[in-house]
Every structure is written in structure tokens, then in C-alpha cells.
Amino acid sequence: MSLRARNLQTRFESRRRQLLPRFYQGTPDHCLVVGRFCEWHPTFDEDRVPEEPKEIRRVRAEFLLQLALISAQIPGDDWIVGQRVRYLLEARDDTTALRVARECAGTRWWCDALRGMALHARGDFFGADSSYATALERMPSARRCHWMNVSPLLDGDYAKTIRRMPCGAREAAVARVWFMADPLLMIPGNERRTEHFSRVVHTYMQEDATNTYGLRWAGDLGEMIVRFGWVEKWTQEPSASMYPGVAPSVTGHERRPGFHFFMLQRPPDDLGLVADSLWDIRQFPPREQYAPRYARSFSPLDAQVARFRRGDSTMIVAAYDVGEDTLFRRRRFTAALIATSEEAKIPAVRAIVDAPTRQVVTLMSPWKSQLVGVELLARDSAGAARWRAGFNEIPLDDNRISLSDILFVDGAMLPGTLEEAIPITHAGTVFRRDRKVGLFWELYGRAPADSALPISLTITPIEGGLLGKAARALRIGQKPTPLNIRWQENGSAGVLSARAVSLDLSLVPKGRYAVKLEIGSAEVAKAAKVIEVR
Secondary structure, eight states, X not given: OHHHHHHHHHHHHHHHHHHOOBOXXXXXXXXXXXXXXEEOOOOSOGXXXXXXXXXXXXXXXXXXXXXXXXXXXXXXXXXXXXXXXXXXXXXXXXXXXXXXXXXXXXXXXXXXXXXXXXXXXXXXXXXXXXXXXXXXXXXXXXXXXXXXXXXXXXXXXXXXXXXXXXXXXXXXXXXXHHHHHOSOTTSXXXXXXXXXXXXXXXXXXXXXXXXXXXXXXXXXXHHXXXXXXXXXXXXXXXXXXXXXXXXXXXEEEEOSSOBOOSBSSOOOSSGGGOOGGGBOTTOSSOSSOBOOTTOSOEEEOOEEEEEEEETTEEEEEEEEEOTTOTTGGGSOXXXXXXXXXXXXXXXXXXXXXXXXXXXXXXXXXXXXXXXEEEEEEETTSXXXXXXEEEEOOOOOOTTSOEEOOOEEEESSSOOSSHHHHGGGBOSSSEEOTXXXXXXXXEEESOOOXXXXXXXXXXXXXXXXSHHHHHHHHTTOSXXXXXXXXXXXXXXXXXXXXXXXXXXXXXXXXXXXXXXXXXXXXXXXXXXXXXXXXX
């Protein structure tokens, strides 16, 4: 009976190849060679690729019906139930796919994985995460180790490091990789992780089955699926051979556009060193790609974020302005401020539905080290934008001076409290030279009553571009000179004390600057932020 099911699957794929729509996508302008395949990411609109013909849908429906009848007679067959879930998802019937996965009577971990795959396809990433976690607990240790090998998705030497790690050490390292690779923190569950596990499941489904290419299964096919996802559309090009009987060339089209959500380097051990610049979402050529169904575009977001201690909690303030963004200024979107950690099962989230194009958002969260994100998601799936960075905890020792983050504010009047500063928070980190800005911060702790508290504000130009660096190396360009301002204050200001100074940006040339605030002498408290002056 199982042999009959396999023959039916071979017959369907053979019939599919005969019915594939013809489509010529041109000559690749670049080619990532993976074994026998050229992975090419064309720039034309995905809608140009023809949809699947009705005849293929009809033949697949007949095949699925026959497969269901066979499965009823041998319900514990892992291969049959796997093919049912695979082709149901291919037919966009995730409801039936999930029912089949839940009724699975085969190997327990395999049934858990199928359920995870169906939930992922439905967009329930939290549920998929849970199902895959159960599958990992139940599967053999050697297979679990294989699932934890994410080296094909990573760049540079860190890929080799992961590949050579013992399985136990690999799991801890990979947990940090997945934590950083989650596309949107506002969406429950880690969808990039569940996408990866779904791709691994898909490779198992194809290992012992006929594929649409009509080729022998090999590692290159598995690597293509793991790195770029499974094919969602198939087309054929007529054979250029002058000899009759030569099969046409079959092309598989993954979902597009895809984005690169992994960090460009090994995730820092110190969460405070995680910066938004460590991601290149639009990496090209891509090492791997993932195309979320809820966003047809992904872009970086300019946001200003600062944290302030409130007892054993942290008040996070974030501001953005997308009034000039052609995508968001014309659409309804949700904005979210998120704070989370690797240990947190549920992140702290403040979401604003139908958010304005300019907004200041606040969030109370635990005071410990966290990854903080500011995210926008268009309601019509047109696109998403995000900013994220890691922050170390603000010290809670009242017997020493500690410092909040720097918060830039607009307007001529300087705020005296955080409540006054929040409404006038500058949206983003880009400033105009013809405007004065304020710097607001808070001091925590207490210094001796008779002490003087030294304060230093340094504004250092950030060298930009290879040409500028080369000119200075050849001594034909001037080295940027930092601007430093120093003063002293009474050290006995109290446990929580607000401060603000005005900064005239017309005094500095256009460019990027690192603004650093240092307070104290023996034990210096520091805060810094990078801004751009235009």
C-alpha cells in the first residue's frame, strides 16, 4: 500500500512537469552556484511569474484524495502523512493540513514537527515554536544535533565555528543566533526559527520522493531549501536542443522578496554591544533569505531610544518620524515598542494600532539587560520597518552615581523632568544644523555632600567613507577634532536628579557624530549616542 502511495506521488510530479506554464525569466546577471543549481534573485516583480494552471490544481486534488484513502488504511505511515501535509500546504489548504498533522498516528516527534510546519504556514509562530520544541525533545539526539546546525545560514568564520561545535555547546550558541534573527519582535513566536525548522521538515519530505525538477535527490537540493526556502511556483523553458525528446528546463521560484535577518557577525556576548548596524536586511548577494508573508518590503527605521530607571523597573522612551516615507505616510500601520531578553517567554510590548507618522512611545519593563526594538507594520502587508539594539541594565546602587541614556529633545525650553521631556522627544537621530536641540538625562545614586561632580560632554566626528580615510592616511585631509565641554556640579543632588543642556548644532559641520556624556571621577558613569547632522 505504501508503494502505491509512492507511485501516485511520482505520477503526480511527472504530470505536473508536463503541465507547467512556460516562462522565460532572462539570463542571470549573477549566479550563486549550489551544486547543480544556479540560485538567482531576479529584480522583476514576482507577479510576472505565472500562477499555477487549474489543471495542475485538479490533478493534485485527485492525488490528495487518493492519498487520504490510503492513509486511512495505514494511519501510522510517516511518509504518507508527511506528503499529505506537504501537498495540502502547497495547495494553500493550511486548515486541512493542520487537521491531518493533529490526527497523525506516526512517530511522535515527526507528528509534532508536522504540526509545527502547519502552524507556521498559518502564521501562528508561537504555536509552531511550541510544537517544534516538543519535537526536538522527543527526536533522537543525532537528529536534534542536525536540526541545530545553522552554519549554512551564517557568514564568515562563525559558520565554521558552529559547524565544529559539539552538539551541547551548539545548542546554547544557536539560541543566541535565533534570538537575534527574529524578524519582528512584536509578533509572538520566533518565526525565523520556525521557518528554518519547517524547511528542514520539507527536506525530509523530499529525500525519499520524486521532485518536480525530475532530478535525483542530493545535498544541493537540501541546501537550497534550507537557505532559500521551498519552491512556491514552478515554470518551464522550452529546450534549446535540436534533438527531439529533450526535456524542458524546469525552474523553481521561491517566495519573494526575501530578506537576510541574521547578524553580519557572531552575536556579541555582551548585549550592550548589539547595535542596529550589525544587521543588513537587504544583503546582496544573500547568504540566505526569508520572505515573510505579512510584509512585501522590509526597511531600517530611524528611531531614538532612551531608558530611565524607575525603582526596579525601566522606563523606555522611543520616538520615530516616517512622515516623509512614501510607504507609511499613505497607509494605516501598527507601531510597537518592545523590550525582551533571551530568558523572557513573553516580551514587554506597547503597540499602537493605526499609529500616526510621528510618535513618541513609552514602555515600562524590567531593569535588566534587554534587546529593545521599535517596529512598524503596515496593515495591508505592504511593508515593515524596524530598529533594534541591546542595552545593559542601569545600575541600582544608590551609593554610587549612575546615569540614564541621553535623550535629545526639541524646542528652546529645556525640560526639568522626564515627564516634560517625553512630549518633546526628538523623533530619530537625524538633526538639522539650523536647529538647537536639548540633551536630557537623569543621575541616580548619591555622592558625598561636599563633593564636586565633574561632567564631560564630548562630540566626536565619525570618520566616514574609504576616500576620507585614505586621504587622512596620505596626510592630505584633516583628522576630525572632537568638541569637549566640561563643568562641575554639586554631587549631593539626590537619588534621582534630572539634567538638561542646550546644544547649538550650527557650530558643527554636517556629518555623523558620537555624543558621549561622562559623569564622575573615580567611577565614571557613561552614556553615548550616535547622531547625524544635515
